[in-house]
Amino acid sequence: MPVNRIQLLEIENARLKAAAASEALRIEAxxxxxxxxxxxxxxxxxxxxxxxxALNTSPALAPLLQSIQRQASVIAQIANRMMVDYEPSDLSxxxxxxxxxxxxxxxxxxxxxxxKPLRILAIDDRRDVLLTLRxxxxxxxxxxxxxxxxxxxxxxxxxxxxxIVLCDINLTGSLSGLEVARNIRxxxxxxxxxxxxxxxxVQAEDLRKSARAGFDYHLAKPITxxxxxxxxxNRPKFQVEA
Amino acid sequence: xxxxTLDLEFTRANxxxxxxxxxxxxxxxxxxxxxxxxxxRDAADGHDVGQLxxxxxxxxxxxxxxxxxxxxxxxEQLEQATLGANGLCWTRLVDEVIEACENTSLALQAExxxxxx
Numbered sequence: 466m467p468v469n470r471i472q473l474l475e476i477e478n479a480r481l482k483a484a485a486a487s488e489a490l491r492i493e494a495x496x497x498x499x500x501x502x503x504x505x506x507x508x509x510x511x512x513x514x515x516x517x518x519a520l521n522t523s524p525a526l527a528p529l530l531q532s533i534q535r536q537a538s539v540i541a542q543i544a545n546r547m548m549v550d551y552e553p554s555d556l557s558x559x560x561x562x563x564x565x566x567x568x569x570x571x572x573x574x575x576x577x578x579x580x581k582p583l584r585i586l587a588i589d590d591r592r593d594v595l596l597t598l599r600x601x602x603x604x605x606x607x608x609x610x611x612x613x614x615x616x617x618x619x620x621x622x623x624x625x626x627x628x629i630v631l632c633d634i635n636l637t638g639s640l641s642g643l644e645v646a647r648n649i650r651x652x653x654x655x656x657x658x659x660x661x662x663x664x665x666x667v668q669a670e671d672l673r674k675s676a677r678a679g680f681d682y683h684l685a686k687p688i689t690x691x692x693x694x695x696x697x698x699n700r701p702k703f704q705v706e707a
Numbered sequence: 708x709x710x711x712t713l714d715l716e717f718t719r720a721n722x723x724x725x726x727x728x729x730x731x732x733x734x735x736x737x738x739x740x741x742x743x744x745x746x747x748r749d750a751a752d753g754h755d756v757g758q759l760x761x762x763x764x765x766x767x768x769x770x771x772x773x774x775x776x777x778x779x780x781x782x783e784q785l786e787q788a789t790l791g792a793n794g795l796c797w798t799r800l801v802d803e804v805i806e807a808c809e810n811t812s813l814a815l816q817a818e819x820x821x822x823x824x
Contacts, residue, residue, distance in 0.1 A: 593735045593769055601726045635764055666767050687772045689721040 582606045583697070588618035588645060589663060590637050597688050598631060602697075605634035615640035619648055627658060629697065631684065634664040634675065643678040651681035661698050663688065676703040711807075711814040714774035722774075730819065732772055737815050739769060744808035751801040759797055760789035766804065770811060778807040 476624075587598045590613050602609045610625045612618035615636050622630065622707045630649065635644035646660055662675040665686040681702050684692060695701065715729065722728045744768050750758040763785035770778045776783040781804045 573709070591765065591768060593732050593739075593772060596729065596731050596735065597722070600725065600731075601723070604725075639759065665764065683726065686768050687718075687721060690725075691721075692725040 483545045488623055498664075582608055583628040584608045584610070585629045585631065585697070586618065586621055586624060586625055587611045587631045587637065588615065588642070589631075589633040590614060591633070594633065594663065594686070596690065598693070601611055601690055605697075607697075608674070615642070615645045618645055622652070629659045629661065629700075631661045631663055631696075632680075634666070634671070636663050643674060646675070646678040646680050661696055672703065711778075712774070712776045713811075713814055713818060715818060718773050728778050733815050733819050736769055736773070736813050737819065740766070740808045740815075743769070744805045747801055747805055747808075751798065756789050756797070759801070760786055763789060763804070764807040766808065773815070775811050775814075778804070778811045781807050 578629055585602050585607050587595055587609070588611070589595055595611050597612065599609055610621055610627065612621050615638055618632065632642045632645050635662060636642050636645070642662060646662070649658060649660060660680045662680040662683045663686060664671060664683065667683065667685045671685050681700070683703070718732070719726065719729050730789050743762055745761050747759065750762060763782050766780035767779055767786060770782065783801065784795055785797055785800045788795040788800055
């Protein structure tokens with residue numbers, strides 16, 4: 466259904482409000498993280514997480530990364546409880562905290578990478594997954610296209626010419642995600658596409674099937690901004706034997 | 708009614724603290740859970756095991772965004788039961804999953820009403 470100009474303005478207004486609110490929350494979260502009592506534990510978790518992301522070319526590390534993410538979530542909850550009455554009033558506190566504790570500095574809430582924006586195609590029949598990918602990737606400045614079934618996804622591979630394809634394994638319809646990957650690999654012009662499987666199933670056999678079908682990597686659901694950032698920026702590859 | 712647990716702080720952290728996106732995901736779950744529950748009932752009535760497997764997987768994926776329990780665990784049990792993988796009978800699980808869908812949807816609606824944005 467086409468939208469009129471007033472609706473467009475309302476959407477843009479909501480988007481701006483959302484961006485401002487998101488930025489305010491980011492600053493608050495950062496200041497909370499500088500609480501002295503939490504400094505050491507957060508530092509170790511964040512450092513561990515960064516090291517793992519840097520090393521995360523092997524699916525074998527995924528459980529360890531998830532364990533660290535769980536720890537980070539628990540610590541964040543404690544931080545939130547401690548700082549429940551905190552009201553940010555002075556942005557100079559942010560600078561002071563940054564100088565005192567640089568390791569807690571968060572990136573902007575964008576899945577951005579150095580270099581030019583990428584064309585990224587997502588193929589998934591779940592709208593919650595598409596919404597997450599659309600918001601995180603377009604906020605980061607990437608060009609985003611989506612398809613809800615295999616056939617329209619394959620068509621968009623030809624027309625949109627993506628650098629990266631994120632494809633659900635359990636697609637409804639005639640073709641599964643594995644067959645989508647095989648089809649893309651058969652296209653002579655698609656050799657440079659970085660193919661990522663998306664699935665809630667991340668057993669060793671699932672990873673092997675993805676690798677055999679031609680995927681470069683396997684991203685576990687639910688998708689997190691941190692994992693997505695790692696995939697888009699570092700383009701890790703499977704270390705399993707296909 | 709079984710108590711429902713949601714871990715929205717986990718979700719918020721996963722989304723780089725984007726509250727608008729979080730609210731969007733909650734809204735989708737509130738809208739989709741009743742539909743998926745109805746489809747589950749139809750699939751169970753028609754003994755469509757393949758569709759039950761697909762729906763169990765879809766529900767698990769949707770609510771794992773929020774670590775919603777017991778629904779995430781029940782949906783996974785249903786997914787496995789339709790493969791004959793965990794020795795459980797899917798006919799018993801369907802009713803539990805449907806009830807948990809309804810309760811989880813209500814819990815998310817309540818959280819949405821409390822959401823600051």
